[in-house]
Amino acid sequence: MELNDALSYEMQREQEVELRVERALLLAFLGLELEARNDHFRVLELDETHRTNLLELGRLLAKTGNHKAAQIVYAQSVTHHPNDLVGLVNLGSVTLQLGDSAGARERYEAALAIDPEFVEAHGGMYYALKGLGEFDAAVRHAQKAFGRKNVFAAPYRGDEPAIPVILLVSSTGGNTPVERLLDETVFQTYIVVADFFDPNTPLPEHRLIFNGIGDVEVAIEALIAAENLIAQSRARVLNAPSAVLATSRAGNASRMTSLTGVVTAKTRLYPYALLAGAGGAKALDEGGFSFPLLLRVPGLHMGEHFVEVAGADQLAAEVAGLPGEGREGAELLAIEFLDARGADGCVRKYRAMFVDGKIYPLHLAISSKWKIHYFSADMAERPDHRAEEQRFLQDMAGFLGPKAMKGLAAIQEALGLDYGGIDFGIGPDGDVLLFEANATMVVEQPADDPRWEYRRANVHSIHNGFREMLMKNLLVS
16 A cells, blocks of 8 residues: 555656646746746756756746856756756856856866767857967867857747847857847847858848847957848848947047047057067057056956056066967957046946937946956945945936936947947046947846845836837838
């Protein structure tokens, strides 16, 4: 009797697991992500090894910005299914999103050891190696990834006929992260890797083109290819490649230096070998730079390979710590240091988004360190900093003042982008201190934590503004 009871219980458990997984997949398809996640967690309690459940739960968590939780789930999937290519690549991808290029590389290497031709692993390896400064090796993986497959159809789950759109991207990175803003219940998105797409091949069906190639410093060839591709289309194009081509850090600093209410940082490219040699400090001095200054590898973000040089005597050592030695054509950006510290000694970095001619506040990061990103700033454990950010989000114009608002409007007009963003500080006289302005800015959903509730309305407004921009341009196409 006890054996029969045990067998009956096991059969009921297995049946519940399969039914809950099926329901979770259906709920996710219908856009009910919270309900789907709850079912996935219940399955996790019943069977912590279920492959589909682990992969889909990880995907949902990553989609909603919970990258750390997604990493834990994918790691569990790899533990139980060590030879599963999808689990390995997904773990690599979320690890890369968390800024751990070395950890991501290990996962992609494990996938390629199983299948040396796995396209997705080669694509991930490209971005991981790029983050590690191994650019030549990265390019080889890009060829293997995108040379074979350069059109990807995103899933569509709407009830009405889909609106087909093209999202142009670059194989070399620097892409605008807008995939999640292209509603899967409305748009059928075709992602086209512009620098590998054959221009003699017809583009996929489309009513609108969004150029998602946002960083001219790493994707100039892709932007040129994108210009050639859109020439064969009669559809409206958002974020025209010609506008993006003018948004390099050095280009922005030069063309926006005369804007009223705006302070730009002198920015210039130098050969790596020049700054690494005995004449590096002299070359910087002749270029109008003084110490402290900043050095960074072009085209990288999230603070990777970005350092402060306090004095001429530290220049050679700091350059040596950056990738580029022995690589032909390697360059570094020298950037004037703009002091964004407030009276309390903390640095404040604001982010606002430019969408279809409107300016939306996104976040304020406050930190005691000059290299500041929202995820590493002093926000989570500082109620006073969150309260300050909330005031900025609820009344940007009143918080920043008219001089800064006019400066932001001037920068937006000069950029000429349909969709982009700006990272900036505020100077002692109310000027906008321009750190970066381009089409690559990320709009992250706040984590599921009541501390961030005040930020959600602003993210929602940006999403709505983006959708309204798309629909408006469809009407006139």
